[in-house]
Amino acid sequence: MVNPNTQKGFTETPPNYDRKPELEAFDDTKTGVKGLVDAGLTRVPRIFIREIADGQTLSISNGSEIPVIDFDVERDLIIDQVREACESGGFFQVVNHGVPVELMGEMIDGVRRFNEDCDEERRRYYTRETTKKVVFNSNFDLFRSPAANWRDTIVCIMAPHALSPQELPVALRDVIVEYSKQVMKLGVMLFELLSEALGLKPNHLNEIGCSEGLAVLGHYYPACPEPELTMGNPKHSDNDFLTVLLQDNIGGLQVLRQNQWVDVPPVHGALVVNIGDLLQLISNDRFKSSEHRVLANRVGPRISVASFFTTHLQPSTRIFGPIEELLSEENPPLYRETTVKEFTRYYHTKGLDGTSALTHFKL
Ligand SMILES: O=C(O)CCC(=O)C(=O)O
Numbered sequence: 001m002v003n004p005n006t007q008k009g010f011t012e013t014p015p016n017y018d019r020k021p022e023l024e025a026f027d028d029t030k031t032g033v034k035g036l037v038d039a040g041l042t043r044v045p046r047i048f049i050r051e052i053a054d055g056q057t058l059s060i061s062n063g064s065e066i067p068v069i070d071f072d073v074e075r076d077l078i079i080d081q082v083r084e085a086c087e088s089g090g091f092f093q094v095v096n097h098g099v100p101v102e103l104m105g106e107m108i109d110g111v112r113r114f115n116e117d118c119d120e121e122r123r124r125y126y127t128r129e130t131t132k133k134v135v136f137n138s139n140f141d142l143f144r145s146p147a148a149n150w151r152d153t154i155v156c157i158m159a160p161h162a163l164s165p166q167e168l169p170v171a172l173r174d175v176i177v178e179y180s181k182q183v184m185k186l187g188v189m190l191f192e193l194l195s196e197a198l199g200l201k202p203n204h205l206n207e208i209g210c211s212e213g214l215a216v217l218g219h220y221y222p223a224c225p226e227p228e229l230t231m232g233n234p235k236h237s238d239n240d241f242l243t244v245l246l247q248d249n250i251g252g253l254q255v256l257r258q259n260q261w262v263d264v265p266p267v268h269g270a271l272v273v274n275i276g277d278l279l280q281l282i283s284n285d286r287f288k289s290s291e292h293r294v295l296a297n298r299v300g301p302r303i304s305v306a307s308f309f310t311t312h313l314q315p316s317t318r319i320f321g322p323i324e325e326l327l328s329e330e331n332p333p334l335y336r337e338t339t340v341k342e343f344t345r346y347y348h349t350k351g352l353d354g355t356s357a358l359t360h361f362k363l
């Protein structure tokens with residue numbers, strides 16, 4: 001393999017190369033990958049370079065495998081389609097979902113405004129403190145992952161306790177409050193459909209707390225001069241119950257299906273829905289989370305907004321395990337019980353290394 005550092009005039013990466021000072025220098029700027037791009041960088045710094053560029057290893061199909069479900073049809077038909085999508089990969093898109101399309105565009109614009117605001121404004125929110133309800137940083141797992149990713153993220157914890165508007169950055173303050181309200185409504189509806197798809201009473205998943213917490217992540221993937229050397233978001237499954245994802249029209253999101261990466265193409269007005277690891281756990285593997293990733297791109301910025309239904313930052317004492325109504329002699333529990341906080345801790349200590357936190361909870 002060609003060593004890209006050789007081309008950069010580093011000659012060779014020394015065998016005793018210590019990444020830490022370079023990671024620290026990058027983190028200290030508090031302006032993320034966008035800050036590097038603004039400085040006019042034309043090569044990808046080595047802290048971002050993956051030994052195996054997993055972006056290029058497997059073939060890619062055209063994304064027609066990811067179903068687009070219209071919510072403006074008869075309920076029974078929606079439930080059948082949702083059940084099928086959840087049992088065969090846990091990744092689908094929805095249209096006519098009730099979140100106004102105009103608001104979706106405004107939310108993307110809000111994330112853009114924040115990330116393109118002056119350095120000083122972004123630095124105000126830059127932190128690695130995991131207890132804060134508004135956190136901006138680049139690579140939450142910067143000091144643990146094998147390679148950094150070409151992405152900056154702002155996380156706002158919108159539920160169960162509402163943030164006071166003053167805590168939110170001005171650039172997206174109004175829009176994120178309204179968007180979260182709408183996504184929460186959609187989430188409650190999705191958990192009703194998922195409950196029915198599992199043969200449970202419609203309120204089951206909402207009653208046990210699946211829609212209690214909402215973390216909204218605004219991702220900003222700047223244009224990358226050498227996208228084949230790094231990743232926007234490496235292979236992972238989500239550690240929540242459910243994710244509702246809004247992506248702009250750039251593309252690059254892919255889901256792993258039978259060892260093949262499949263594009264999740266942008267569809268105007270659609271939201272992507274995917275099952276998280278916690279829903280896999282409580283459904284006792286009836287519904288599976290899927291691994292996915294985002295490629296770095298040359299034409300960005302790409303912007304997406306991932307709404308995570310989880311309570312990990314405002315933890316409750318609720319215990320989650322495989323739902324009793326789904327268990328039988330032929331269907332014994334596959335996982336032990338846990339709290340959202342304990343479950344999420346595994347994910348946060350290991351970072352996005354491509355292994356599922358679920359394995360730690362298998363019986
Ligand atoms: O940016 C995207 O399209 C996906 C983001 C994602 O996978 C995540 O936030 O977990």
Ligand SMILES: [Fe+2]
Nearest residue numbers: 236237238292
């Ligand atoms: Fe994800």
